[in-house]
Amino acid sequence: MSEAPRAVLALCLGNICRSPIAEGLLRHHCALLKLELEIDSAGTGGYHVGEAPDPRSVEVMRLKGHDIREQRARKLTLADLEYFDLILAMDTNNVREASRLTNDPRLRAKVLLLDPEGRDVPDPYYGGPNGFLHIYEMIDKAVSQRAKSWVK
Ligand code: 4NP
Numbered sequence: 001m002s003e004a005p006r007a008v009l010a011l012c013l014g015n016i017c018r019s020p021i022a023e024g025l026l027r028h029h030c031a032l033l034k035l036e037l038e039i040d041s042a043g044t045g046g047y048h049v050g051e052a053p054d055p056r057s058v059e060v061m062r063l064k065g066h067d068i069r070e071q072r073a074r075k076l077t078l079a080d081l082e083y084f085d086l087i088l089a090m091d092t093n094n095v096r097e098a099s100r101l102t103n104d105p106r107l108r109a110k111v112l113l114l115d116p117e118g119r120d121v122p123d124p125y126y127g128g129p130n131g132f133l134h135i136y137e138m139i140d141k142a143v144s145q146r147a148k149s150w151v152k
Pocket of ligand 1: 012013014015016017018019043047048123124125
């Protein structure tokens with residue numbers, strides 16, 4: 001068990017495919033466990049800033065009973081590294097890109113892979129819709145494990 005963070009950010013590259021699913025599932029699992037955390041998501045790249053989640057992410061979440069249509073993509077900033085207690089990255093590229101924003105080891109230490117077992121959640125952007133079910137399942141399992149570890 002680790003201490004519950006006050007604020008958690010899910011991180012991927014575009015903030016339109018993986019981290020919007022992670023944000024939605026963090027909200028879901030934390031609500032189930034009555035954990036009152038601040039939850040958000042961002043991307044290391046700025047290509048999709050202001051956009052709603054990818055329709056394939058919206059659809060897989062809808063099929064599982066979650067509505068993420070209100071989310072909007074934004075780019076990770078140094079202020080995020082300062083503000084959030086924990087930044088849960090989908091893959092090792094995201095961890096590396098986030099670390100480029102600062103030399104402060106205390107801030108860099110906040111950025112971890114989402115999966116407690118250290119697997120990357122693969123970038124599904126150029127794949128088909130089946131890839132989205134796969135990443136949904138990976139993210140759901142990892143988020144559930146993380147959230148349970150925050151219960152006192
Ligand atoms: P995400 O997926 O990082 O899971 O949001 C991607 C979205 C867009 C791009 C790459 C990955 N892109 O190259 O535009």
